[in-house]
Structures are given as C-alpha cells and as structure tokens.
Amino acid sequence: MRSRLLTSVVAVVIATLGGGLASAAGASPANARPKAPGTGSSTASANLTAPFAKPGPFPVGVTTLDLGDRKVEVWYPANPKATKGKAPESYFLRDRLPPAIAALLPAAINPPKQTTAFRDVAGSKRGPFPLVTFSHGAAGYRDQSTFLTTHIASWGFVVASPEFLEFGLTAALGQRPATPRDSVEVLRSTVALVREASASKPGVLSGLVRKGKIGAVGHSAGARASIAFAAADPSVATYVALAGDAGAFSSSTGEVGGPTASTLPAIKAPHVPSMFIAGREDAIADLAHITEYYASVPTPKRLVVITGSGHLNAFSDICTIGEGGGGVVAIAQKAGLPVPATVARLGTDGCRAPALPSADVQPVVDHYTVAQLRFALGIDKAPVGLAPRSARQFGDVGVAYSASTGKG
DSSP, X not given: OHHHHHHHHHHHHHHHTTTOOXXXXXXXXXGGOOOOOXXXXXXXXXXXXXXXXXXXXXXXXXXXXXXXXXXXXXXXXXXXXXXXXXXXXXXXXXXXXXXXXXXXXXXXXXXXXXXXXXXXXXXXXXXXXXXXXXXXXXXXXXXXXXXXXXXXXXXXXXXXXXXOTTTSHHHHTTOOOSSOOOHHHHHHHHHHHHHXXXXXXXXXXXXXXXXXXXXXXXXXXXXXXXXXXXXHOTTEXXXXXXXXXXXXXXXXXXXXXXXXXXXXXXXXXXSSOEEEEEETTOSSSOHHHHHHHHHHSOSXXXXXXXXXXXXXXXXXXXXXXXXXXXXXXXXXXXTTOOOOHHHHHHHHTTTSTTSOOHXXXXXXXXXXXHHHHHHHTTSSSSOSSOSGGGGGOSTTOOEXXXXXXXXX
C-alpha cells in the first residue's frame, strides 16, 4: 500500500512541480534609467533595442512576508554594500511540499535552485520603486519563476508573489484551504501588506515602495489572476500575461490543481495596456487560444511569440532545476521511478529538445516584461525596447512581435 501511495504521490508531485496548467504612471525615478547592456545573457545584442534582456543596475534582495494564511515572497532593489561578502540564496522544491508528502519522496528529489537574490539584506537607498505583483500558475508556488522576479527587481521594482493556496502546489496535492480566497482579494491583500511593510520602520522594505499605480504579471493560471486583478482594481496600470489568458486550457493530461473551464467566471478585458508572451510550441497553453483572446482585448496591447518555447522553459525555473536540467521529472526518471507519459509531458513541456534551453529563451521574457512595466508605469516616458526591431536582438531565438498601440 505504501509503495502504491508513494508512486501516486511522486507522479502528482512531478506534474505539479512542472508549473501547472493554465486555468484559466507616476514620477520617473532617475536611478532606474536603462543602461547599455553589459555582461550577462549572451542572447541579447549590445544594441539598445533590447536593453532589458540583461540584468539591471541593482543587486536584488528577497524577504518573506506573512498574510496569516499564506506566505508572500518579495524581491526588491538592494543596497550594494549589504550584499558584499554574502552568497545569494537557493530554494528547494521539497520546502514547498506538505511535510507528510515530502517525507515520502526519495532524497534525490530535492535539487536546489540557485537564485541571484540575497536574503533579508538592506534595501536600496535610491527608491522608492514601483510595485509589481507576480502570480504563479496552477500547481505552482510563489518562487517558481525567480529568474524573472529577480530580473524585474534588478531594474528598479519591488516584486511581490503570494502563494495561491486555492490552486497552487498544496492544492494539487490535496490540501486545499478551509476558507478559500478569491485571487483578486489575495492580490489586493498582498499589495496592502507590502505597502504596510514599506511604511514601517525598521525593516528591509522600509521606504522602498512608491505610491501610485502598480503592474501585474502572471504565468499560466496566474495570467488569468493578473488579468482579473487588472479588471477589478484601478491601481493596476498594466498586466503581462505569460503563457495564458483569461480563459482555461486543457490537455490530455487533464487539469492539475486548478478550476475547470465550466467553473471559471467570465472576466471583462481590462482597459489598461497589456502584453501577452506565449511559446509557439506550448502544448499546455494553446497559442491559438491566446491569440484569439489577445484579439479581443482593447489597445494598447502587445504580443510576443517565442519559437522554441513550451510552457515551462521560457516562463519558469523548472527546466533549470536538477543536474542537466529537466526538473524533477528527469531526476525521478534517473532514479528509476515510474513516470506516466502524460505526466512526463506536462512536467517537462519545454524542458527537452527540440525546445530551446531556458538560458536562450528567458531573456526574451525578461526584456519584454521589464520594457512593458517601465513604459506603462512611467519610468520610461517613451517606449524603450518595444520597437519592432527589438525582436531581432535575441540571436538564433525566433521572436515574433506585434503591437496595436491605438491612442496609447
């Protein structure tokens, strides 16, 4: 019995740790002006048509806040002096599992993910900075996309990512909250909590968050949450939907941890600037579905399609976790654990050839997300890195970029 339970749990964990199915303007801080790209990702040109593919001018700090029923991870521009002599932190997938389930897993399924953020260091004195929310996907977890959240923070933003217990990893493993909360309410509470921390002394976030408009970014089901947030809350100036839209997606693997299409309430498209970034080879969030929804949203809007990207490699850390990449699916297979074909596809969508390595496609997401946030939130008074020629600055990575700016 225990062996069968272990096999079942391992299969679910492998699927859910893959990132999940999609369920569905202020003052310009001078410190955050774009710089010519320096060292960093080799996929971006030294040309300023894609300056944000490289890390920004700030080292990044990270801290954890508590909403009472869930945690919120916050990345922020750090004081360079505070990071000297310190090592950036790693996170471990096992720490995001319910303890009873973590205890059943083989020790091999606990690879670290090295990040570029420093835990609880002092914040930059060059703020305050705009606030951005990040929403993970169904069966995901709050730090599933640290490559992006740290990158955004390095360009002069505070980024807050709450745990969505209603459709996140623990929900996929059968532990749903006794009192579920709406995604918009969770994001509103997150914003209030971070602003409270910024207004408090002492604290690493003290004085870091700028008043006024905010941005919303989300992956897969988190894209839907971010769109709903933008539709419901006038403080949201823009949203960036990664591998998702306001609808629900399905695949032969079935839904994991998220609501079904029939239970999802309709969301009226927000009248704020938007950006959609999708993978051409995504087998979970269908490109045709995303482009159909994109056609229905008001201008100004932008669409980026990445050739060589599936559901995970361009949008999450998963494909870079574990020796040789491939996340926990590859690790489990190397350990000789049975992995159903459908689960393997979900947990590795974009992690294996012919999909491109994350290091090649993630700079595309980094650049366009930051460019959209900076322009929509008033850091750049004119668009920077959003011209059509920007799509040609990513080496051999094929990027299709279109924009309908209207009067925006």
